[in-house]
Amino acid sequence: MSEAAIETSGLSKTYHAPHEDVVAVDQLYLRVERGEVFGLLGPNGAGKSTTAGMLTTRIKPTGGVAMVAGIDVGRYPVAVKERIGVVTQHNTLDRQLTIRENLEFRGRYTGLSTRKARARANELLEIFGLGGRAAGRVTGLSGGLAQRVLIARALVHRPDILFLDEPTSGLDPQTRVSLWEILRTMRAEGQTILLTTHYMEEAENLCDRIGIIDHGNMLACDTVDGLKGMTGTDTLVTMRFSGDEEDISRIRREFEAADEVVAHSGAVRIRTRHAEQTLAQVIPAAVDAGLSLCDFELRPPSLESVFIALTGREYRE
């Protein structure tokens, strides 16, 4: 088996508080392949950032092992730091330095010569559209720009694996979408990424695979489609017909499940795993009965419904 980008086994973190111990991460088993974009999705306080912290040498695990780029994080944190780029949850740009210097010094910290660090910084400033501001201080940057500089800085030494901890938290929707573009480009270039997020949409849009985490436990881990399929959540099909009320009732009796509640007259609502087949059956039958289709809605299963199915709770973003 080829070496994984990230592999953990039984990774745990318990914080010892005076009155009770807080288990932030509980026996986490995780495998991220090279070239994969992996999302850790969960509500605030689920243990995502603690996990990211342990994988990036900033938090010491209280149990288990984490291998990053094939190296044991606990035993060789320095070697791991050489191979990873990290975008921390908070803005940790060096406020004493300019944007260009933030990138340049990151290059020099990671082994580049002054000249090479400068060249690499210029290259990234160009790509990230920061060239015009390069000489400016980092204080006073908008959230979106600061995040761009943070990502650019994390990429200076061409890390094997890029970690992004809540990269779009607190950004406005437009900025978020433009950051997604950047991440998609990197994904297309084969960059291995682990990101944590509490936005379902973000996980769904960016990630090859998603691990759903809550209270320090990994509840499920699969592709988006795999997750939606595994919990038995169905597509909800709602059709509204006009025509004779009697005929509509007959269609309803024929196709609807007994427990389905119909909100409006004229509507037929069906839960199904196979939406296309269902439609191919219901619509001809209705047309044969002289009804005409006037409204139609297809709601596919969402990560939200998966989360509810897994935890029995509403998802709180």
Added chain:
Amino acid sequence: MTTISPAVVTPAAPRAPGAIRPRAVLHTTGALLARDFRVLGRELPAFLVRVTVQPVLFVFVFAVVLPKLSGGPGLGSLFGATSSTSSAASSFSTILVPGMVASAILFQGLTAVTAPLVLELSYTREIEDRVLAPIPVWVLAIEKIIAGAIQAIFAAAIVFPLVMVIHARGQAPTMDFHQWPLLIVVVLLAALFSSALALLVGTVLEPRRVSIVISIVIVPMTLLGCVYYPWSELSSMRWLQFITLFNPLVYISEALRATLTPGTLHMPVWVLLTVIGGGVLLVTAASVQTFTSRLVD
């Protein structure tokens, strides 16, 4: 074509997968020092003002203004009568110069290391940027101590000539540079001691307590730091003399006095070197410990 981040280059060509490569660590440490001095260079005017204003004002008042007001030999006579073994009565400036240099060394550490560190560790967490540099975290702590010590030496080098030349007529300090190798050792050790202390304070101090420390620690530390009088002159107040032994500034002042003005009374050199040298080791060990535990939790 330029790409954002193709994972084509693996930065290290490792012999053993996790082995620390000393040359890489040195390169990174050098880059961290370069960063600190880039920032210092940018703030040089502020640095100079911060370092010079207080000592210059101080020697101005005590070595220029007061001697003129009293019209006599000045405050130095207070000590000159009892302390000097040489025939030349020492002026107050002679007492003051080593003390001023000592406090410059000590407080430069606090302003250069403690103040920024308290902020970086709490509100901004921007220290995480440097924690992710590929060196062990303890090396980062040592780098901070070295950077602070170099700044403390700068401060001493700026303050020394200033306090030497500012004095009233006839109040010139008498300095003796014959023990220059000892002077170099004392300044180096004192700078490391102050910088390590500053790192220790910076890692244990909560941001909201910074102003308290400045007002209730720094001023008493200076006043009772044997900056304006030799320690032995406190012998008439034994309890005070004992208390001041817990003040690190006392040892730095006395050590500089021992090298620059060996004619005035001072603690034995071996005691001073033992305390300051031992202090460097102990405080460095403690501060590396507190620094690491603040950053890797």
